[in-house]
Amino acid sequence: METTDTLLSLQNISKDFYGNVVLQDVCFDVRRGEIIGLVGENGAGKTTLMRILFGMNVIRETGGYRGKVCIDGQEVHFQSPFDALDAGIGMAHQEFSLIPGFTTTENIVLNRESMRPTVFNDVFGDRMSVLDRPLMKQRAAATIAKLGVNLDPDTLVSEMPVGHKQFTEIAREINREKTRILVLDEPTAVLTETEAEVLIQALRKLAASGIAIIFISHRLHEVIEVADRVVVLRDGVIVKDTPTEGVTVRDIASWMVGRQVSVERAEEEVRSFTEDIFSVSRLWVDMPGETVKDMNFTVKKGEIFGIGGLAGQGKLGIPNGIMGLFPAGGEVRLHGKPVPLNQPRLALEMGMAFVSEDRRGVGLLLEESLEWNIAFTAMQIQDKYLRPVLGGLFKIRDEAAMRDLTLGYIDILNIKCTSPSQKAVELSGGNQQKICLAKSFAIAPDLLFVSEPTRGIDIGAKRLVLDALYKYNRELGMTIVMVSSELEELRSICDRVAIVDEGRITGILPPTAKLEAFGLLMTGERVSQTSKGSADA
Amino acid sequence: MNGASIDPKVKTRRALVRAVLAVVYLGLIALVFSLGKGHTIILDNKDSDDGSIKALESLTVSVDGQEPIDLSSGDRDMAKVHGQGHQVEITVKDAQKVTHQVHVPLGEDMVLLSLPALLSGAPSSLIPFVPKEIAAPADDQGNNNSFTSPDAPAVPGAPPAPGAPVVP
């Protein structure tokens, strides 16, 4: 489709969250009827970019953005997603925003129902109009036809296969007469191969009808298959913007994960370990969105074992499952002794600790003091920081000891806070993360799981957190399993890096291995090369 | 949507409709009030105070087709009615039935209707009647127990003390 008229153009978009730069001079145009493949690692800035495009509140609340968003050449300033919708931009979200109890039709025309006015309109306003269900159904059917998929307008969303939900979602967006630009965030993530095929056909059909599509996906072969142009974001910078003709999955992968400057490996020496400390076999974990299907690996005493992979592939499920936070099964051994699953207490008592990726949700008592946050687990698991009163009748909290402990960590990890009794909620992300680390260090575990240790904290803090881990590993010989979406930080401090895709480990590489190798493992291409290698040949 | 952007013509029409509705509402209250207001008509068969009009020896009266009442001279009885206009049918013995329209003023709870005056077509047959003293029934504080002492505070939803019946 050789149309040249530019529909949307982003010019020098820059955005930072409190000094933490996430987008820098991002520019690209979207033309009528064009499909853009937008790819990048997690945290590369895709989401933020889309939020800016949709005028979401978070952007304004965090100090707005720099640069211009132009539609048909005029600059626009969206105050809310509704403005964006009125301007003709539609978005189908990763997590469906459909009403399960409603039918396909009702969802497609949600709040845009066709109505017949009644006498009561004059008394109580337009909302007293009666729904014109036949017409609604017609419109829905028309939209579905436009999409070229077969959806029954009358089935309840709750009873649909997930693929159809995705289609319904898209149908709702294009049902708006205005919609000219359609943003799809990971539309195929939840689809089966065949469903994905259908979707891609549908998108082609839409594009042909003149709608421009921004297609965000991790499945690179799909991107190549559907997109006219691929735009690669890395650390908030566009590193590549090129037509897809002749581009291979391998190329894109390497562009995506290309070396970043933010963190570099301390020393290149390769350590070797002998003794196994920890082994996992046939592990499955039922963690919503991060399902682990069949995990097998062993960790050697004293090493830092990295686990990487793209979001939703199950890497987060591993520590959460082993520590008993989500239903899990399989065989896990520490020091050769089997670890009882689904019982957090026993896992902790065996000498493992976990720094959760969900800092505010699981990691902290936001409303309590730092002392509590750091000492709590140790107190509960190892009866530390308690002192007897009434002649040993009761044992109560030893506030003094807790304070000393806290002061100690505040000093070691140089946590920025007014006092040990400050509430955790008042700390910055980086310092909160340090508190979480301190909590785990306080029980002196043999094996420490760290999950997304640097998520959502600024570069400087990242460095400090990684250094702390490095220090504890080197000085106290603490074995660490580090799970992270940021390949570079894994490569910077890990001794081995395993890559997870679709709930399984696709490969374990030394940190010094070539980037493309990681990229390919991440995008699960090892699987798809064998199955349909044609995609990227 | 949601009536955010509707053209002024519709707006004015709606304002109008709503205004009319408000008026109708008030009108309806007034109507129901006048139609439903209960009055007591005291039918009496006595000489008028100045003695100009003499009581009849005996008569039968019925208001709005209610149960006919016999009144001999000096008698007095009453009829409960609602609304303002009423039909009073009087049959003086062995004369034929005469029907009169009386109009009770809205404000009055009780009016005294002198039948002889009415028959003789005197103007002031219907006069307001102020009862001496309605014996007020004794207060029934009984059921009130639940909120008298803060030690047994009322909690709506609390059942009454044993013995007292419950609503349904």
Add this chain to the structure above:
Amino acid sequence: MRSLKAFGAEFGWPRIIIFLFLVALFFAAPTVGVRVDASLSDVFNRFGQNALFVLALVPMIQSGCGLNFGLSLGIIAGLLGATLSVQFGLHGAVGFFGAIVLASPFAMLFGWLYGKLLNKVKGEEMTIAMYVGFASVMFMCIMWLLLPYSAPDMIWGYAGKGLRTTISVENYWIHILNNFGVVAWGPFFRFPTGEILFVAFAAFLMWLFLRTKTGTAMTAVGSNPDYARASGISVDKMRIISVMISTMLGAAGIIVYQQSFGFIQLYGAPLAMPFTAIAAILIGGASVNKANMLNVVVGAFLFQGLLTMTPSVINSALQTDMSEVVRIIVSNGIIIYALTRKTKVTK
């Protein structure tokens, strides 16, 4: 000026208003011929009577179960204990503590079951607790009629069976606490030393408990269940413990109340009590998911003060009994206020 605003926002305007109102009442008292000393003694007494109920709410608030609208369960256990102790003809201190001892097994049982139930309905605790409370009170109404009590002081004379609505503990353990080391001062002022001491002791134990390992874990559960779970705490177990403690305190509370009030009130009587207690702790500055000893003491004192002063002062001022209406409006108003605060709904 703005610091005052901040203070108001932080402490909650309703509480400040109530406090000022109470102070005003005390100042107004003499002018309308109400003796301050008599009122004060009354306030202290009622404080002692009710403080345990208020205290009983703390553990469940801390463990994230919200306001214990089902406190009636504890009260029922207390009633069982009290009636049994009378039935066995226990007198004096023996009778009083006997009642508490007899009550505690019931309290534990009820608390355990009630806790298990609340664990099944996380998020809906308060509404359900309220109705479980009501239902069990009505169930006990039936039981009071059927249970084979036989002490003549307790059963209906004519029927020869079934417990009376109110049973005097005159000849058993009335004022057993109030009269312990009571300080009389002038003809009107009596300080119920024993009662206050008992309450203080209970409060101290609670204070202590909240600082033990378990108490700490409980607070953590209330503050963030996921964190607690990740630290190897059994959330459900902690919640059950909190409910059991709350129920047992409720049981003890009603017995303290009775020895001071002089009567055991059966049948519908327990229905209202949770609400007054809840209003009290909220007036004391607690929220739906945070409470401490200070909230308890301040709250119980303010609320009972209000209940004592409004009748005497307002009535003698206006020559009419507005106290009940004031009570209803204030106590429920404060509960509404607390429920509509922006607090995270318990998971």
Add this chain to the structure above:
Amino acid sequence: MSGHRSVGRLLRENAVILLFLVVTVLAIHPSGLSLTYIGQEMLTRLGRDSFLVLALLLPIYAGMGLNFGMTLGAMAGQFGLILAINYNILGVYGLVFAALASLPVSLVMGYICGVVLNKAKGREMVTGYILAFFINGIYQFVVLYLMGSVIPMHNKAIVLSRGYGIRNTLNLDNVRLSLDNLLPFHLGVFTLPIATYLVIAALCVFIIWFKKTKLGQDMRAVGHDMHVAESAGVPVDRTRIIAIIISTVLATIGQIIFMQNMGNMATYNAHDQTSFFAVAAILVGGASVKKATIPNVFIGVILLHVLFVVSPGAGQKLFGEAMIGEYFRQFIGYGVIALSLVLYAWRTRRETERLREGLRGGAQGAVAAEGGAK
């Protein structure tokens, strides 16, 4: 949806109603009441209570749970009735007058209730319940202190002898049964309050129609998922407030109908148990916090009231204590509410569990498959 599970699900979903049927049927015989008597009672009570219970439907559609705040409407209705008695307005006119007079009050009440409940999202029920207590205080203040002192009372007979405040029980002779007997109709041994039924039927029609309107659709959307509705541009808070306002106004009318049937009114207590009985009824009828239908209402009213009618007799017969039956029906009422709230909360948790189980099954399956491959 394998057969036996769906049967089990069916049983679980109707646990309340089934349990209730059993208890009731068991209680009928010992009560020693004739079926004709019970039948007549049912016909009367259907007329008396259905309207109130129907008032609960809209908030349930809007996902606000059981509207315990309907008591506010009931109080407004009683306010209207007091005025009607005060001005001595007779018969149906009196009822209409009461309804019209209390309309503004109940609108305001509904608005207040809606706003408060919006501030307590996730805790609507308990908040509504307490709000009812709170407003009850204000109602008492107005009726017990202002009426006759600040608000002039025309009819001295209903004022307490102290000169202000309304008597504790009001005699509603003027309006008693005026609606029920408007169109007298006899069917064999039974007398049917046809006019009342017609009013109720009208309300049902309104509700059915309302569900077809845009507003009704929005309510359903909000009820199903507030956030999706919000992001689709439905004014969530406003819609919720409207739902409550309508419910309150309906409750007002319902209370007036209820009272004209009772024939006298406990000025300060009549509304205490309004929401209690209405909610118990709709739940007994098989409704849940999130789902309710018009049939639920009628089934519920009948079931609940059969039990209420028979329980005192049964209590007398079985335990030689009429009071036991009295308490028993209270117990049943509260118990049913507690039970179905519990079942609902418990079932929703089970439901999510079930879904996750499925997910896990998948995971295991994969493992098994791998195992096979190895």
